[in-house]
Amino acid sequence: MAQPLDRLKESPSQTAGPYVHIGLTPNFCGIEGVYAEDLGASMVNDRTRGERITVHARIFDGTGTPLRDALVEIWQADAEGLYNSPTEMRGTSDPNFTGWGRKATDMESGECVFDTVKPGRVPFKDGRRMAPHITFWIVARGINIGLHTRMYFPEEEKANAEDPILTRIEHKARVSTLIAERADDGTYVFDIHLQGEKETVFFDI
Amino acid sequence: MGAERLPNHKLETGAFFQRDRAWHAPALTPGYKTSVLRSPQKALLSLDNSLSEINGPVFGHHVLGELDNDLIHNFARAGESAVGPRIVVYGRVLDERGKGVSGALLEFWQANAGGRYRHKKEGYLAALDPNFGGCGRTITDEEGNYAFRTIKPGPYPWPNGVNDWRPAHIHFSVFGHGFAQRLITQMYFEGDPLIWRCPIVNTIPDKAAVETLIATLDMQATIPMDACAYKFDIVLRGRRSSLFENRLEGN
Ligand SMILES: [Fe+3]
Numbered sequence: 454m455a456q457p458l459d460r461l462k463e464s465p466s467q468t469a470g471p472y473v474h475i476g477l478t479p480n481f482c483g484i485e486g487v488y489a490e491d492l493g494a495s496m497v498n499d500r501t502r503g504e505r506i507t508v509h510a511r512i513f514d515g516t517g518t519p520l521r522d523a524l525v526e527i528w529q530a531d532a533e534g535l536y537n538s539p540t541e542m543r544g545t546s547d548p549n550f551t552g553w554g555r556k557a558t559d560m561e562s563g564e565c566v567f568d569t570v571k572p573g574r575v576p577f578k579d580g581r582r583m584a585p586h587i588t589f590w591i592v593a594r595g596i597n598i599g600l601h602t603r604m605y606f607p608e609e610e611k612a613n614a615e616d617p618i619l620t621r622i623e624h625k626a627r628v629s630t631l632i633a634e635r636a637d638d639g640t641y642v643f644d645i646h647l648q649g650e651k652e653t654v655f656f657d658i
Numbered sequence: 659m660g661a662e663r664l665p666n667h668k669l670e671t672g673a674f675f676q677r678d679r680a681w682h683a684p685a686l687t688p689g690y691k692t693s694v695l696r697s698p699q700k701a702l703l704s705l706d707n708s709l710s711e712i713n714g715p716v717f718g719h720h721v722l723g724e725l726d727n728d729l730i731h732n733f734a735r736a737g738e739s740a741v742g743p744r745i746v747v748y749g750r751v752l753d754e755r756g757k758g759v760s761g762a763l764l765e766f767w768q769a770n771a772g773g774r775y776r777h778k779k780e781g782y783l784a785a786l787d788p789n790f791g792g793c794g795r796t797i798t799d800e801e802g803n804y805a806f807r808t809i810k811p812g813p814y815p816w817p818n819g820v821n822d823w824r825p826a827h828i829h830f831s832v833f834g835h836g837f838a839q840r841l842i843t844q845m846y847f848e849g850d851p852l853i854w855r856c857p858i859v860n861t862i863p864d865k866a867a868v869e870t871l872i873a874t875l876d877m878q879a880t881i882p883m884d885a886c887a888y889k890f891d892i893v894l895r896g897r898r899s900s901l902f903e904n905r906l907e908g909n
Contacts, residue, residue, distance in 0.1 A: 461754045461893045465682050465867045467844040468690075468858060469829065472775045472792075476767025476829055479793045482777055487732050487791050492721065492765075515695035522779070528715065528837045538713035540671050540835060553715035560779075575709050588710050592842055595692030597683035597861050599840060601711075622703060647696050657677065657702035658711050658838060 466599065469592035473524045478557045493526065493555030496569045500549040503532025503570035507640040508604065508633065511564050512591060515648035519563025523593035526555045527567055527604075529586070534573030571606070577617040584612035584619065591645065601656040604643045605632045627654050672898040673707035674838045675754055683861035690857045691818055707838050714837035717763040719797055726795045729768070729808035733791030740790035742771025742809030744885040747845070747873065750802040751832065754896030758802025762894070765795040765831040766806065773814030773826075782814050807885065813852050825852035825859070834894040845890045846872045 474482035478491045497505070508527075512520045530536050535546035537553070546552065556565035574582040584605055591600045605613050613619055613632065622628050630653045633641040645653045685697035725732035730740045747766075751759040769775045769792065772784035776792050790809065798804045813826050827844045834840075846853050853859055853872065862868050870893070879887035 459756065460896065461752060461756055462681055462867065462870065463677065463754060463895050464841065464843050464870055464893045465862045466841060467683075467829075467862075467871070468693075469831075469842045470858075471779055472767065472777045473829070473842075475775060475777055475792045476765050477831060479791065484733070484776055484791045484793060487793055488723065488726070488795075492717075520696070526840070528710070528713075530710070536709065536713035537715065539716050540669055540713050541709075542669075542671055551715065577708055578706070583708065583710070586710070588837060590837070590840055593696065595690070595694075595696035597685060597687060597690070597693060597697075599842060600698065603710075618703075618705065618708070621705065648699050652698060652700050654700075655698050655702050657679065657704040658707060 466597060468594060468597055469524060469599075471522050471594040473522075473592060473594075474557050477524055477555060481557050491555070493551075493553055496551045496554045496567065498549050501570060502547050502549070503573075506569055506571050508567045508569065508587070508643055509564055509636075509640055510558075510567070510589070510604075510643045510645065512558065512593070512645045513647065517649070520558055520593050521560050521563045523558045523563075523591055524555070525558065525565050526553065526590045527569070528553050528588045528590070529569065530572040530575050532570050532573050534575045536575075574612065579617070581615070581617050582612070584609050584616040586616075586618075589643075589645070600647075601658050602645065602653055603631055603656070604641075606641070607632050607635050622654055627652075630654055670835075670897050670899070671712060673712055674836060674895040674897055676704075677895060681864060681867050683863070687857075687861040690861050693861070707836070711838035712836050714835060714839065715833065716761055716835065717797060717833065721763075722795065722797060727806035729790070729792065729794045729806065732794060734789035738789050740770065740809045741787050742790075742812075744807070745810050746805060746807055746879065746881065746885050746887040747828065747890055748803070748805035748879060748887060749873075749890040749892065751798045751804065751834070751892045751894060752802055753834070753839075753894050757896075758798070758800070759834050759894055760798055760800045760802055761835070762798040762802065762804075763795065763833040764798070764804055764892075765793070766808075766828050767793045768808065768811040768828045769814055771809050771812050773812030784812065784814065810847070813850070818857055822857055823852050823855070825850045825856050830892065832892055832894060836897075839894040841892075841894060843892070844871060845888075847888065848872055848875050
């Protein structure tokens with residue numbers, strides 16, 4: 454026998470279930486007066502630096518039906534590429550930008566909308582710069598463990614072509630599942646497919 | 659948010675241990691029917707953490723209201739309280755190295771003592787409690803300790819099989835120090851015969867893994883003539899030390 458490593462095991466994930474809103478967006482589901490505001494409801498204020506953008510996200514199940522009971526969190530760098538996190542060692546991020554947003558998908562349309570800024574580029578481990586991206590984390594009834602993915606920007610063709618994550622994807626046809634579309638009004642539309650031909654690339658990260 | 663530094667000793671900035679996907683439930687678990695159309699079918703893209711996952715939002719105590727960790731009173735009318743067996747839930751948030759995780763935001767939600775949620779999609783005929791909302795939150799102290807007060811939730815039936823019941827449970831959402839540690843799970847109560855009959859519990863393949871989600875009755879921590887206590891520890895992914903790893907430029 455060798456010495457034991459004495460590591461603990463991560464607590465196993467369990468589905469967020471259909472009532473995740475009660476815990477994470479209580480005001481959204483009509484439980485008012487407990488918290489002044491749902492956490493993550495706003496990411497920006499009047500003084501936030503950078504280009505304002507709006508992202509419309511939807512999540513589709515294997516039949517193409519949008520999930521109306523999902524909860525989506527996004528996490529991203531500020532306009533300069535810095536994270537609003539105590540472990541950000543490269544500098545001080547914009548104090549008027551939280552970098553983190555949380556929304557429930559609409560109970561009718563299945564859409565959730567984030568008002569944020571376009572993130573700057575963040576270095577990868579080897580010093581190469583990643584293309585601007587927003588990390589998505591999705592939980593819902595029927596999802597046993599939160600799904601990680603990223604949204605990239607359609608106008609960043611050059612940066613996307615050299616992005617260390619996108620270039621790791623073996624089946625090039627699937628890269629487009631991580632790139633948002635730009636609507637006529639300038640907002641971004643990011644459709645996430647849980648299954649099927651258009652299944653989004655999800656990360657074990 | 660993150661502008662305030664963690665009360666922690668030395669800031670750690672390494673990547674997190676790879677997730678043991680065999681310990682967690684797989685995405686496709688036909689016994690839990692909703693997973694069938696909501697489970698990715700293609701292989702996940704496995705990647706070491708980048709700064710986007712090593713960093714994460716951290717929440718200061720200023721976000722908390724006075725009654726956020728008291729579900730018995732945080733929705734109740736003045737002078738009233740929620741109906742049900744009064745309990746204290748306490749424990750530690752640790753990482754896989756056994757280190758306490760300080761400053762971790764815990765959010766929890768649950769049904770009332772009758773097994774009924776306050777939600778418009780809820781169809782169970784059990785009564786609503788006008789004094790119970792069902793949500794609460796707290797932040798761990800420097801050693802990773804947390805505690806909150808609530809009522810013991812009731813079990814409830816749900817449409818999956820014709821006669822499937824959820825054991826009594828509290829849902830937990832946890833933020834550690836990096837977005838890669840983000841976790842949602844559920845806490846069960848020691849001795850509940852419904853645990854091993856539940857299709858959602860049984861999505862987890864390993865019995866030992868399920869047992870880590872069952873809180874223990876702790877008679878030493880009870881408040882006499884007031885509330886029983888349950889101990890529930892939560893483990894988040896551990897962090898690699900960056901001892902011999904190349905540092906990023908500018909670090
Ligand atoms: Fe539940």
